[in-house]
Amino acid sequence: MIHLAETELDAQRSYKYRINVCCSSGCLPFGALKVLKAFEDAVKEFGVQKECKVARTGCIGTCSVGPAVLVEPGDYLYQNVTPEKARLIIRDHVVLGLPVKDMLYGTESYFRKQHRLVMRNAGKIDPYRIEDYIAAGGYSALVKCLMKLSPKEVIDELYVSGLRGRGGAGFPTWQKWNFVARAHRMPKYIIANLDEGDPGVFANRTLAEADPHAILEGMLIAAYATGAEKGYIYIRAEYPLAVETLKKAIEKARAMNLLGEKILEMPFNFDVELRLGAGAFVAGEETAILASVEGKRAMPRPRPPYPAASGLWGNPTLIQNVETLANVPQIVSHGGLWFSKIGVPNCTGTKCFSLTGKVKNPGLIEVPMGITLREVIYDIGGGVAGDRAFKAVLVGGPSGGCLPDTMLDLPIDYESLTKAGAIMGSGGIVVIDDNSCMVDTAKFFVDFCVDESCGKCTPCRVGLRKVQETYKRIMRGEGRAEDLDFLRKLCSYIKEASLCGLGQTAPNPVLTTLRYFGKEYQEHIFEKKCTANKCFRHDGEARNI
Amino acid sequence: MLHQTIVAHGYQKSSLLEILHRAQELYGYLDSDLLSYVAENLNLPPSHVYGVAAFYNFFRLRKPGEHVVTSCLGTACYVKGAEEIISAIEREFKLERGKSTADGRLSLFITRCIGACAMAPAVVIDDEVIGKATKEAVIQRIKQLLEGNKPETS
Numbered sequence: 001m002i003h004l005a006e007t008e009l010d011a012q013r014s015y016k017y018r019i020n021v022c023c024s025s026g027c028l029p030f031g032a033l034k035v036l037k038a039f040e041d042a043v044k045e046f047g048v049q050k051e052c053k054v055a056r057t058g059c060i061g062t063c064s065v066g067p068a069v070l071v072e073p074g075d076y077l078y079q080n081v082t083p084e085k086a087r088l089i090i091r092d093h094v095v096l097g098l099p100v101k102d103m104l105y106g107t108e109s110y111f112r113k114q115h116r117l118v119m120r121n122a123g124k125i126d127p128y129r130i131e132d133y134i135a136a137g138g139y140s141a142l143v144k145c146l147m148k149l150s151p152k153e154v155i156d157e158l159y160v161s162g163l164r165g166r167g168g169a170g171f172p173t174w175q176k177w178n179f180v181a182r183a184h185r186m187p188k189y190i191i192a193n194l195d196e197g198d199p200g201v202f203a204n205r206t207l208a209e210a211d212p213h214a215i216l217e218g219m220l221i222a223a224y225a226t227g228a229e230k231g232y233i234y235i236r237a238e239y240p241l242a243v244e245t246l247k248k249a250i251e252k253a254r255a256m257n258l259l260g261e262k263i264l265e266m267p268f269n270f271d272v273e274l275r276l277g278a279g280a281f282v283a284g285e286e287t288a289i290l291a292s293v294e295g296k297r298a299m300p301r302p303r304p305p306y307p308a309a310s311g312l313w314g315n316p317t318l319i320q321n322v323e324t325l326a327n328v329p330q331i332v333s334h335g336g337l338w339f340s341k342i343g344v345p346n347c348t349g350t351k352c353f354s355l356t357g358k359v360k361n362p363g364l365i366e367v368p369m370g371i372t373l374r375e376v377i378y379d380i381g382g383g384v385a386g387d388r389a390f391k392a393v394l395v396g397g398p399s400g401g402c403l404p405d406t407m408l409d410l411p412i413d414y415e416s417l418t419k420a421g422a423i424m425g426s427g428g429i430v431v432i433d434d435n436s437c438m439v440d441t442a443k444f445f446v447d448f449c450v451d452e453s454c455g456k457c458t459p460c461r462v463g464l465r466k467v468q469e470t471y472k473r474i475m476r477g478e479g480r481a482e483d484l485d486f487l488r489k490l491c492s493y494i495k496e497a498s499l500c501g502l503g504q505t506a507p508n509p510v511l512t513t514l515r516y517f518g519k520e521y522q523e524h525i526f527e528k529k530c531t532a533n534k535c536f537r538h539d540g541e542a543r544n545i
Numbered sequence: 546m547l548h549q550t551i552v553a554h555g556y557q558k559s560s561l562l563e564i565l566h567r568a569q570e571l572y573g574y575l576d577s578d579l580l581s582y583v584a585e586n587l588n589l590p591p592s593h594v595y596g597v598a599a600f601y602n603f604f605r606l607r608k609p610g611e612h613v614v615t616s617c618l619g620t621a622c623y624v625k626g627a628e629e630i631i632s633a634i635e636r637e638f639k640l641e642r643g644k645s646t647a648d649g650r651l652s653l654f655i656t657r658c659i660g661a662c663a664m665a666p667a668v669v670i671d672d673e674v675i676g677k678a679t680k681e682a683v684i685q686r687i688k689q690l691l692e693g694n695k696p697e698t699s
Contacts, residue, residue, distance in 0.1 A: 029674030063663030199619030199658035278601030295561035297600040356621035362663040
């Protein structure tokens with residue numbers, strides 16, 4: 001493998017320029033493949049095949065200006081590239097050595113406060129080529145584990161690193177691994193959770209499209225540490241490109257004996273299979289995902305027993321978000337101590353966020369834990385788009401919380417967010433401007449959770465519907481003075497009594513908007529007024545309420 | 546064709562979702578005959594198969610229209626006015642979300658997120674994604690399609 005890495009590195013060094021064309025789901029619908037073709041044609045036209053390598057890569061992160069193209073060395077980032085512009089870039093930048101200034105994206109502020117750890121290879125390697133990943137140091141962590149570390153030492157390294165689950169709940173990763181490692185029943189399973197059901201979140205998909213082998217390597221190390229022999233990647237069927245990329249990655253890894261039996265000639269067997277989800281938000285919950293992989297309705301069940309003791313078909317199962325898994329090779333390579341210095345104590349490392357909504361530079365970002373919301377929205381995101389005013393920021397998906405401007409200096413870590421009424425969730429930050437009505441926005445999330453409630457437990461199934469009815473009444477102009485107290489009480493019951501994470505967090509948008517934007521509710525109920533002009537409308541433009 | 550997939554999965558009950566995916570790929574939607582066929586082959590109660598198919602949003606139990614418009618209603622799209630686009634399509638073509646027009650030529654579906662959040666609001670018309678969509682542009686594209694002109698790609 002070392003030999004392969006060296007040959008590949010030599011091949012890469014022989015090129016003076018490398019042109020990375022982002023072909024992930026963000027850029028693909030906007031003609032990225034045509035741009036890729038145009039680059040290849042232009043390279044031939046100008047006869048610079050020997051100096052210039054054109055590569056199809058994953059997401060560069062600036063999804064709002066796609067198709068995006070990154071030219072190395074120097075990391076020149078071109079925005080909104082068309083086939084015509086591609087030819088210009090080859091002519092001026094590659095042949096003449098003059099970057100085309102007016103097509104460049106102002107990258108400085110967007111990237112300065114980011115810390116790319118999980119996404120380090122995104123936009124730099126070709127996700128279809130395992131050689132690219134290996135040349136970038138890939139699979140060396142697996143080799144290190146197999147040759148030098150015992151399973152216990154791997155888990156110890158994770159303990160030192162302080163890595164916590166990136167799926168939202170923030171459970172210490174080493175502890176989960178330890179439970180599974182100590183369980184006796186065989187066989188053991190690993191499920192990589194890529195059921196990114198939150199609307200407005202695309203961090204996991206981007207990771208799978210840009211660097212699929214990082215997920216596989218993370219799974220392999222987890223398998224080594226816990227003794228599992230079979231893994232499943234549970235992925236949404238709505239992500240066709242990510243499915244395709246992972247399928248190819250699994251095939252390549254099998255061909256190189258990195259998956260299968262006697263991996264790297266060592267007594268270590270592990271294989272991975274893809275399982276497609278089918279559009280159920282609740283399937284991301286860890287007991288629901290088990291039901292879904294078993295081919296049943298994705299309905300959660302009470303815990304304990306925890307999946308680590310009794311998961312798939314009653315066997316010990318490690319369920320881990322793919323972003324968590326992608327962190328693991330880095331921790332093994334550089335050591336847990338190195339990792340623990342990134343971020344803040346008790347919440348180490350980085351987190352990927354999809355930054356969207358009414359923000360100037362939406363896209364996929366990765367920031368160290370502990371960064372403030374203000375830095376994310378203003379320094380990286382460039383502030384509110386257009387000339388509107390900031391109103392709220394939604395953190396953590398449809399069951400996250402809406403926070404007002406007074407909370408912008410809140411550091412992003414699990415505990416601070418939960419205290420403020422939001423959650424880390426799977427990493428969505430949606431900026432909302434004064435064009436939106438918070439009552440209407442909260443109802444949007446309630447609608448979502450009503451649709452997605454699996455119907456198993458009563459607080460979630462019936463309670464959320466009651467909440468929805470109350471909102472409908474308020475928005476029709478029939479709100480009553482007691483509605484606010486009713487909502488507060490009902491929501492706290494739903495939170496307390498629901499079986500799984502969906503019901504337990506679904507009231508968050510209601511409770512946070514009541515807490516921080518109570519004035520808007522008062523206006524709706526007592527003055528029948530909606531400052532954003534979304535509710536009480538009868539001109540057919542408003543949503544059906 | 547579907548039988549091959551069932552055999553490849555060794556008639557395992559746990560592969561139900563994979564088989565339903567394949568069935569929808571082959572036939573476009575899952576009608577009751579198809580579900581019964583799957584149930585019989587996997588030795589599962591038809592109620593279980595129907596229950597699973599109906600539980601997941603991705604599976605279509607009714608025949609979709611000739612042209613399919615799928616509008617994203619994820620958070621980012623919603624904040625950027627997707628609801629207005631959807632209502633406009635409903636009014637213009639006289640159909641409801643989740644259903645087809647009376648003549649079966651057009652269906653309107655809502656999806657919770659296609660992941661093109663940075664290009665919000667996004668609408669998928671047949672296989673073409675329209676980013677930063679406006680209701681005028683979307684309605685114009687649909688009209689072009691219904692009249693049989695293939696729209697120019699942007």
